[in-house]
Amino acid sequence: ARCLVQSAQEKTVQKREVIIELITRIMLYRFTELKREEVLHMLGLTTEELKRTRFYQEVYAEGRQEGLQQGLQQGEAAVVLRQLRRRFGSLPNDFEEGIRRLSPDQIEALAEALLDFTDLEEVAAWLNRSA
Template sequence: MRRDSLFYQLFAQLPQTLFDLLGRDTPQGYRFDSVELKQTAFRIDGVFVPPDPSGTVYFCEVQFQRDNTFYERFFAEIFLYLRLYRHTFSDWQAVVIYPHRQAEQVSFEPYEVLVNSHRLHRVYLNEIGSLEALPLNLALMQLMVMAEAEMPAAARLLAERTRTEAVPRPEVIIELITTIVLYKFTELSREEVLRMLGFTTEELKRTRFYRDVYAEVREEVYAEVREEVLQQGLQQGLQQGETLVVLRLLRRRFGELPAGLEERIRQLPVHQIEALAEALLDFTDLEQVFAWLERSP
């Protein structure tokens, strides 16, 4: 995954981030979009489209590598968009996000007037403030550009802030923190990252990762047992399906299960199967599964 795609995920999930970056009140109704300009090979990845034609359209670009023709391309894309979609806005602004000043192109000619105008805002992430002081959505930008050695501690700090601060859509913040860390630590699974960051079972269950994986396993299992459900009766078939969901989730985490353990799980009543499905999120090894079974009435 390219780093700039992480920024565009953040803008798509939390569009107010752009306006926080500019130090402005967030207007209502803006939609973040990626717009293909069909008459050319141009594509603008970051466009904040106003809700009505009286608003301002914002163009946003993330630029992490120095490109001494960047402004030529960027302004060409902008002015083509202005020509094609003039009926959709009344004014325009542009934002370029750099990791630091050294990533910006050296010469601005012949676009110096535009570069230095009120229409272009240049943001240097190493100058916007500290993780502790920034709003969470802007702190996520800082996290994206951190060195690998610093990232785990910084990510845990941001994870803790999602618990202690009044954060809109905390599950989105959790998902974005996890995705950013995965970008750096490709050898870790998403679940390992979530655990490394200290997220609780309830926080895990609110993430798209948990919902997707659990839904995927349930769909796989129910596709296999659907015929048996019809033949055996609804209640018995559904109980068998829940048991298979738990067994498959355990295999995904710990590999093949001992035969005795699998048999014990198959003998559990439906209410214990449901309890085990939630409890296994906290297990780190099979010994904890055995211990849970011993404690369960």
């Protein structure tokens, strides 16, 4: 693999990128237990060269999207918990844990339903139905 990468360095920029992309994909799929730095060392590549590959950019974009969705879900759960605390005071720990485990759609539904709740028993019933 290292020899292929070195020979790719002599090619045109476009061919070099395609060859490095292919070799990097093969190495990362073949050696799933290795860290990125170990694969880079094996190939004799720099982090900057890896970052230019489409594979890296796709993985980075997927991770970023997942992180954004997770952050949004946590934020929505925090808002719902604040609203419930303001309305009913202190909440049992299992309520908070249950709300934090809800999907984004369930959190949205809970946010609407909490406007109609008159006591914590209704919240508990809603959580039991949604679990």
